[in-house]
Amino acid sequence: MSEDTKPKEKKLFDAPSLAEQERMIEAVLFASSEPITLRELEDRLPRGSDVGEAMAFLRHRYQGRGVQVMKVGDAYAFRTAPDLGFLMHKETVETRKLSRAAIETLAIIAYHQPVTRAEIEEIRGVSVSRGTVDQLLEMEWVRFGRRKMTPGRPVTFVVTQEFLDHFGLESARDLPGLKELRSAGLLENRPLPALAPTVGDGEDEPEATEGQSELFED
Amino acid sequence: MSEDTKPKEKKLFDAPSLAEQERMIEAVLFASSEPITLRELEDRLPRGSDVGEAMAFLRHRYQGRGVQVMKVGDAYAFRTAPDLGFLMHKETVETRKLSRAAIETLAIIAYHQPVTRAEIEEIRGVSVSRGTVDQLLEMEWVRFGRRKMTPGRPVTFVVTQEFLDHFGLESARDLPGLKELRSAGLLENRPLPALAPTVGDGEDEPEATEGQSELFED
Amino acid sequence: MADTDFVQDSNEAAGSVAGRLAAEAFIIDVEGYEGPLDLLLSLSRTQKVDLRKISVLQLARQYLDFVERAKALRLELAADYLVMAAWLAFLKSRLLLPPDPTEEGPSGEEMAAHLAFQLERLQAMRDAAARLMGRDQLGRDFFARGQTHEITRVKKVTYTATLLDLMQGYARTRTRDEFRPFVMDRDAVFTMEEALERMRGLIGYAGDWGDLTSYLPDGWGDDPQRRRSATAATFAASLELVKEGHLEIRQKEIFAPIQLRKKD
Numbered sequence: 139m140s141e142d143t144k145p146k147e148k149k150l151f152d153a154p155s156l157a158e159q160e161r162m163i164e165a166v167l168f169a170s171s172e173p174i175t176l177r178e179l180e181d182r183l184p185r186g187s188d189v190g191e192a193m194a195f196l197r198h199r200y201q202g203r204g205v206q207v208m209k210v211g212d213a214y215a216f217r218t219a220p221d222l223g224f225l226m227h228k229e230t231v232e233t234r235k236l237s238r239a240a241i242e243t244l245a246i247i248a249y250h251q252p253v254t255r256a257e258i259e260e261i262r263g264v265s266v267s268r269g270t271v272d273q274l275l276e277m278e279w280v281r282f283g284r285r286k287m288t289p290g291r292p293v294t295f296v297v298t299q300e301f302l303d304h305f306g307l308e309s310a311r312d313l314p315g316l317k318e319l320r321s322a323g324l325l326e327n328r329p330l331p332a333l334a335p336t337v338g339d340g341e342d343e344p345e346a347t348e349g350q351s352e353l354f355e356d
Numbered sequence: 357m358s359e360d361t362k363p364k365e366k367k368l369f370d371a372p373s374l375a376e377q378e379r380m381i382e383a384v385l386f387a388s389s390e391p392i393t394l395r396e397l398e399d400r401l402p403r404g405s406d407v408g409e410a411m412a413f414l415r416h417r418y419q420g421r422g423v424q425v426m427k428v429g430d431a432y433a434f435r436t437a438p439d440l441g442f443l444m445h446k447e448t449v450e451t452r453k454l455s456r457a458a459i460e461t462l463a464i465i466a467y468h469q470p471v472t473r474a475e476i477e478e479i480r481g482v483s484v485s486r487g488t489v490d491q492l493l494e495m496e497w498v499r500f501g502r503r504k505m506t507p508g509r510p511v512t513f514v515v516t517q518e519f520l521d522h523f524g525l526e527s528a529r530d531l532p533g534l535k536e537l538r539s540a541g542l543l544e545n546r547p548l549p550a551l552a553p554t555v556g557d558g559e560d561e562p563e564a565t566e567g568q569s570e571l572f573e574d
Numbered sequence: 575m576a577d578t579d580f581v582q583d584s585n586e587a588a589g590s591v592a593g594r595l596a597a598e599a600f601i602i603d604v605e606g607y608e609g610p611l612d613l614l615l616s617l618s619r620t621q622k623v624d625l626r627k628i629s630v631l632q633l634a635r636q637y638l639d640f641v642e643r644a645k646a647l648r649l650e651l652a653a654d655y656l657v658m659a660a661w662l663a664f665l666k667s668r669l670l671l672p673p674d675p676t677e678e679g680p681s682g683e684e685m686a687a688h689l690a691f692q693l694e695r696l697q698a699m700r701d702a703a704a705r706l707m708g709r710d711q712l713g714r715d716f717f718a719r720g721q722t723h724e725i726t727r728v729k730k731v732t733y734t735a736t737l738l739d740l741m742q743g744y745a746r747t748r749t750r751d752e753f754r755p756f757v758m759d760r761d762a763v764f765t766m767e768e769a770l771e772r773m774r775g776l777i778g779y780a781g782d783w784g785d786l787t788s789y790l791p792d793g794w795g796d797d798p799q800r801r802r803s804a805t806a807a808t809f810a811a812s813l814e815l816v817k818e819g820h821l822e823i824r825q826k827e828i829f830a831p832i833q834l835r836k837k838d
Contacts, residue, residue: 164422165436166443168386169717182443204382215721222383225400236735238743244735245744262747277733305737319745389718434719441715457608463703479695481611482654522712532705542698546691 153186160192160199167196173213240270244279248301248310252283252294271295279304371404378410378417385414391431391521427526429517438524458488462497466519466531467543470501470512475545489513497522597647604649610658613640615693625694630686631669634662665689764794764804769811777820777836786812786832 153159162183167174179189193214197207200216208217218226236244243266246258258266274280274295283296297310307313371377380401385392397407411432415425418434426435436444454462461484464476476484492498492513501514515528525531537543607613617636618628641659644651668682680688710716735743776789786808787795794804812834815821822837 161420161422161437162440162443165440165717166422168423168434169436169444169720171720202379204379204384205386216386216719218383218387219379222380225380225384226387231732233732233734236733236739240733241735241739241743242747245740246747248740249744273733304734305740307737313744314741319741386719435712436717438710438716441710441717444717459703459707460699463706464699466706467699467702479692479699480608481692481696482609523706523709524712524716525709531702532709533702537698537702540698541691542695546688 153184159187160195163192163196167216173210173215175213243270244274247280247295248297251296254292254294371402377405378413381410381414385434391428391433393431428521458491461488462492465498465513466515469514472510472512610655615696630689634666637662762799764807766807766810769807773811780836783833783835
């Protein structure tokens, strides 16, 4: 009898219980900044610990939990359960006004669709940056239309259903025409800057208005 | 029949099961080294989650484990069980050596908060060097509290959540021996008899009790 | 008692090696105290009693002895040590002399009680500090998650524009073509081009001198603003036609009517 119990006692003295070993592994794994191998665990835990078995228990314990013990190469680490990865992203939504260039490009696409980049540039009188179009595409307000049957077969842009939804339009044809814009006073709002390019050198006019507004500000 | 099942489905849709909420909290808490408030958890979890209840389950689950859910102020964090500290790599720990003056000042702030510099000086009997308070502020163990409603409206100091977190305290009320000190009158800021020899100018004391009640408010 | 002996001892030993060593130790001690209260607390330990039962009178004597010794050794004591010495000397006299009923201010006992309270409170804070530092500490005894998976903050920027923005934007791009017609649409403006076109059609019938005003288009003569615009445009157009050699123009005197006729 006593001979039977002796080795057990000895073992108990040498190493903590398996449950305790499991706790230890849990703590070490948790606090470590890198995955830990069984070898390293063995070095850290009291001598006589059966790290492999304790690890098996621990892995089992975390099965189906929000975090799991994953094997990374021959090391182990706690990892968020894959199905909960979405919790690790925090989305902050910030609403910004669309840039003037983007609005103008969007407007041209809406009024002239399907329209090529070259046509947009011709209407705007300036080149359209890639970023501007990309942004509109990303917002899903604009998408690619059919290619034009002209030399080079350029792609065209058209507005999307999302665009129409956003602006409360049933179709792009519902966009107010120039006459309506004018009668709504929209063309009168900024006549001088808009006039600038037509004047020729286009430098006198904007300066003039700037000068005036400065006068008023001062 | 269909009317019976509808509300259930609705609820299922609104929020995941409590077990699932627990998993989610577990994942979020595990991922962060900083304590997270219930409020923040609520923001992260699907709407309709009962974060408080899920937290209670989670805390229970980790009782006695190698890692535990600690309450820090009104936030929660996973921390390794204190009894397993011996397993960790000590060399990674470099707690800044605090001077005796800094430690004393910290204790005075913790036990007497909110406390003014003059009050600290009165208790210690020496002037508090700027560096001492700066160090505590820099460590984020101490921050400015409300100004006192006494002449000069001096600023006060209080301890922070980081302080609580560092010392494993749920709240400032759990400071060791706080009750005994209070009942022995040692947290009072007694008015000095005339000809006071001490550094502090001994502001009058409606604040002494106010300070302690604030401990409970927080 | 013991301490007065001590002082005498050191006085006797002054000059000897032992005395110098004692003096050195004393200097180190002085530097080791954080102010008078710290020194008092340290001195109070020699009484080996509970701080509540401390003899403040004895403590005052100990302190004053200390200061005397420092003076004897010509040590510079900080001012607050001397202030405390003065206060304790005063306290000592109050405690020793029978209370003077005419005297104002706190009694010796009250002052002594307060000093005892201060010492006890300082000691309590020191104990509290020790207990605090003796607690399990984060990063020393318990640990935070080593491998954090901090929340990636996805900043999602949504852009908005109103229909008005869109229309204004379009208007901006289109005013290049449309602005000029728009100006002409203003009904009070008669442009030179219009006048020129009109005049070209009319000069064939202008065989004799006729007033410029008779060439104004119908309906432009009544409203002053319209008349002004039409007159100016017609006059400019006339000059253009004169330049081209189609027309002659004259004016008899300043402000007299301008007259035109076809040039053959």
